[in-house]
Amino acid sequence: MKNTEGGRGQLTFTDLARTVPTSSGTIWYSMSDTELDTIFGALADSTRRAILARLVRGEASVAELAKPFELTPRAISKHVAVLEAAGLVERSRDAQRRPTRICADRLIEVDRWLGSYRGLWNDRFERLSKRLASQQKGKRT
Numbered sequence: 001m002k003n004t005e006g007g008r009g010q011l012t013f014t015d016l017a018r019t020v021p022t023s024s025g026t027i028w029y030s031m032s033d034t035e036l037d038t039i040f041g042a043l044a045d046s047t048r049r050a051i052l053a054r055l056v057r058g059e060a061s062v063a064e065l066a067k068p069f070e071l072t073p074r075a076i077s078k079h080v081a082v083l084e085a086a087g088l089v090e091r092s093r094d095a096q097r098r099p100t101r102i103c104a105d106r107l108i109e110v111d112r113w114l115g116s117y118r119g120l121w122n123d124r125f126e127r128l129s130k131r132l133a134s135q136q137k138g139k140r141t
Contacts, residue, residue, distance in 0.1 A: 031109055035087075039110055042086035047071070048079050052102060055089060059099040 031039075042048055051065055066076040080100055083089040087106040091098050 031113060036113065038086045039088065039106070042082050042088060045079065045082075047076075048083055051076070051079055051083065052088060055100060055102040059101040061097055061099055065100065 043052075047069065050068070054060060054065060054068075062073045062077045062080060065080065066073045069076065080089060080091070084091060084100075088103055089100050090103055091100050
């Protein structure tokens with residue numbers, strides 16, 4: 001928490017942008033807005049999401065990643081570069097092969113950010129469920 005306005009301990013706008021209030025308290029996340037924009041921009045494309053889904057099963061070369069698509073390996077390589085820039089995958093060198101693998105740590109950070117909202121959604125669904133149950137009871141009596 002930043003000390004602002006004479007040390008009163010109020011949050012700055014930047015601090016507020018990095019917090020999500022939930023019923024169990026406030027969750028802080030460490031990714032910047034630029035990082036989040038880059039990650040969600042990379043995930044906005046269905047081909048890149050499919051590439052990530054494939055990489056969950058294990059590392060693969062660009063040629064292996066291109067097989068299920070009607071795209072050239074060069075086009076797949078460009079998609080992989082976008083995912084790499086977002087920190088969602090990494091490439092290494094293995095002799096002639098350049099395998100691509102998923103970066104679990106980055107996805108854990110994204111899941112943590114999404115998880116903070118999941119608590120809000122769960123609270124709302126729970127209230128809705130109680131309300132619907134209450135209405136159903138009223139109809140039966």
